[in-house]
Amino acid sequence: MHFVDAKGIITSNSGMHGMNIYRGCTHGCIYCDSRSKCYQFTHDFEDIEVKQNAPELLEKALKSKRKKCMIGTGAMSDPYMHCEEKLGLTRKCLEILSRYEFGLAIQTKSDRILRDIDLLDEINQKSKCVVQMTLTTYDDDLCKILEPNVCNTKRRIEVLEEMQKRGIPTVVWMTPILPFINDTAQNITSILNECVRVGVKGVIDFGMGLTLREGDREYYYEALDKSFPGLKEKYISRYGNAYELPSPNAKDLYSVFNKICNDNKIMSTAEECFRYMNDFPDKYRQMSIFDI
Numbered sequence: 001m002h003f004v005d006a007k008g009i010i011t012s013n014s015g016m017h018g019m020n021i022y023r024g025c026t027h028g029c030i031y032c033d034s035r036s037k038c039y040q041f042t043h044d045f046e047d048i049e050v051k052q053n054a055p056e057l058l059e060k061a062l063k064s065k066r067k068k069c070m071i072g073t074g075a076m077s078d079p080y081m082h083c084e085e086k087l088g089l090t091r092k093c094l095e096i097l098s099r100y101e102f103g104l105a106i107q108t109k110s111d112r113i114l115r116d117i118d119l120l121d122e123i124n125q126k127s128k129c130v131v132q133m134t135l136t137t138y139d140d141d142l143c144k145i146l147e148p149n150v151c152n153t154k155r156r157i158e159v160l161e162e163m164q165k166r167g168i169p170t171v172v173w174m175t176p177i178l179p180f181i182n183d184t185a186q187n188i189t190s191i192l193n194e195c196v197r198v199g200v201k202g203v204i205d206f207g208m209g210l211t212l213r214e215g216d217r218e219y220y221y222e223a224l225d226k227s228f229p230g231l232k233e234k235y236i237s238r239y240g241n242a243y244e245l246p247s248p249n250a251k252d253l254y255s256v257f258n259k260i261c262n263d264n265k266i267m268s269t270a271e272e273c274f275r276y277m278n279d280f281p282d283k284y285r286q287m288s289i290f291d292i
Contacts, residue, residue, distance in 0.1 A: 074107030176210030202267030
């Protein structure tokens with residue numbers, strides 16, 4: 001872990017506003033795209049870069065915004081890694097979002113988010129808060145292999161249930177689905193049935209497969225050699241160096257996915273889910289006299 005003073009904290013892309021308080025991750029997920037060389041890390045991925053001035057930068061940025069909006073976090077680096085327990089930077093940023101009554105769309109795999117459920121509730125009461133949780137495999141033994149340093153799927157579902165009790169809307173990232181590993185109808189059905197039970201608003205999937213590029217491909221294949229001997233060769237034979245690796249079962253899995261989501265009125269496209277998470281409630285959009 002090392003500390004830096006960042007120049008800025010909020011980035012904007014296609015009308016969406018996001019921030020990353022940390023850079024790198026300690027969850028150890030074997031498929032993590034953020035390891036890719038295209039992101040130009042100049043330090044080891046597990047050597048977390050801490051933007052120690054993130055709260056100050058966030059407050060400055062929110063003060064200067066003419067209109068309130070949703071702020072996303074967690075897309076590139078989980079805001080509830082192990083270091084957050086000691087540093088508390090995510091909580092400080094949530095306090096600022098609440099104070100200025102901006103919305104929040106926060107993504108994690110960790111039950112550490114429950115520490116801040118009071119603030120999430122507060123933000124949701126003042127404007128809007130959407131909690132996103134990644135669920136890739138219902139089998140907790142397999143989860144320990146795929147995502148070794150973070151709480152298991154059953155615990156994450158409990159987190160979603162706690163959000164439901166507070167009326168905090170949730171979205172699930174059911175991705176990646178790894179060919180020959182968790183790409184079964186039983187896995188997809190089990191995850192989605194739990195999503196139905198805990199009232200998830202939407203489920204995001206990108207292609208019923210995974211993506212690999214330079215940097216994360218090597219890490220993933222090393223993990224396959226360790227936990228699934230012989231599977232790397234099967235991947236190379238089928239996919240070569242392709243970026244997109246769809247499951248051979250993708251068509252059948254989509255049939256299951258679409259039926260459960262449609263039957264239960266769950267948003268099932270990434271476009272729908274992103275639109276929902278980026279939509280700031282109209283009643284909070286009004287400009288102050290200082291914005292005129």
